[in-house]
Amino acid sequence: xxxxxxxxxxxxxxxxxxxxxxxxxxxxxxxxxxxxxxxxxxxxxxxxxxxxxxxxxxxxxxxxxxxxxxxxxxxxxxxxxxxxxxxxxxxxxxxxxxxxxxxxxxxxxxxxxxxxxxxxxxxxxxxxxxxxxxxxxxxxxxxxxxxxxxxxxxxxxx
Numbered sequence: 001x002x003x004x005x006x007x008x009x010x011x012x013x014x015x016x017x018x019x020x021x022x023x024x025x026x027x028x029x030x031x032x033x034x035x036x037x038x039x040x041x042x043x044x045x046x047x048x049x050x051x052x053x054x055x056x057x058x059x060x061x062x063x064x065x066x067x068x069x070x071x072x073x074x075x076x077x078x079x080x081x082x083x084x085x086x087x088x089x090x091x092x093x094x095x096x097x098x099x100x101x102x103x104x105x106x107x108x109x110x111x112x113x114x115x116x117x118x119x120x121x122x123x124x125x126x127x128x129x130x131x132x133x134x135x136x137x138x139x140x141x142x143x144x145x146x147x148x149x150x151x152x153x154x155x156x157x158x
Contacts, residue, residue, distance in 0.1 A: 001040060001044075002044075002047075003044045003047040003048045003050075003051050004051060006037070006040050006041065006044055006048060007048060007051060007052075010027070010033075010037045010040075010041070013029075013030075013033045013036070013037065014029045014030045014033045015027055015028070015029040015030070015033050015034055015037050016028045016029050017041075017048070017052060018052065019049065019052050020096075024045075024049070024095050024096045025041055025045060025048055025049060025052070027041060045088070045092075046085065046088045046089045046092065047085075047089075049084070049085060049088055050083075050084075050085030050088075050089075060081035060082060060083050061078075061081055061082070061099035061100060061102075062077055062078060062079065062081050062100075062102070063075060063076070063077045063078075063099070063100030064076050064077075064078070064082070064084075064087045064097045064098065064099055064100060065097070065098040065099075065100060066087065066091050066094045066096075066097055067094060067095050067096040067097070067098070068093060068094055068095060069093075069095050070093075075100065076091075084097050084099070105144075105145050105146075106143065106145070107142070107143070107144070107145045107148055108145075110142070111138070111141050111142045111148065115141070115148070115152050115155075116138060116141075118152060118155035118156065119137065119138065119141060119151050119152065119155050120134070120138075121155065122151070122154050122155035123137065137151060
């Protein structure tokens with residue numbers, strides 16, 4: 001039986017299949033029906049997961065944290081990038097795969113004195129006086145281009 005048929009027949013039998021937050025299959029419905037379908041779901045787990053994952057949500061990644069029922073999670077890295085379905089297919093004893101987010105982009109230029117002055121003025125405008133928070137905001141602006149864009153946008157009235 002192929003994965004599409006399993007999904008179709010299990011659904012007709014009152015079993016709802018979805019992806020759990022950990023990326024594995026979650027089967028709900030009548031307990032007897034769920035138990036009838038568990039062997040087929042386990043046997044075709046990787047292909048069923050691939051069918052349940054919408055292409056837009058099936059992100060690719062260079063790194064994955066693989067979760068296993070009988071051991072600690074393991075980080076793996078692939079080249080070229082792999083989808084969740086691909087890494088689960090390559091690690092059939094895994095119960096879930098979680099993408100390792102890429103390292104945040106680094107700014108291409110240092111925070112300018114003008115930007116820092118504008119951000120400090122905006123923080124003062126919103127009555128932020130906590131020196132630790134101010135240092136954290138400026139540190140984020142130095143290290144993270146998205147944070148810098150956000151705070152310089154706020155400082156310029158955006």
